[in-house]
Amino acid sequence: MKRLFSILILLLFMAFGVAIAIVNADEVVFNYYYGSISQPLSILLVGAIMLGALLATLINSLVILSLRHQVRRAQRQLKKLDENSVTLIESSEAKI
16 A cells, blocks of 8 residues: 555656646756756756755765764674673672
8 A cells, every 4th residue: 555655656746747847848058167058947957856866865875874883883882881781790799
């Protein structure tokens, strides 16, 4: 059921994208630092959205990798503290 719902949402977004592409079929000139190109507005919009998604994915990946590193470091510290507590418990039991 979840997969069917996902497919329906994907088809809805695709239909919305096609409708936008049809409405924005006029060619526009895109000027950038090294020159310019003439493309349909819909193609430029899709390119801008894809570039934004790629940059967001890259930034999120860097954040996730940093957080994973922090988790590993915290797990190592927790393991050391656990080993120390076991040693302290054993030494206190030996004194009794």
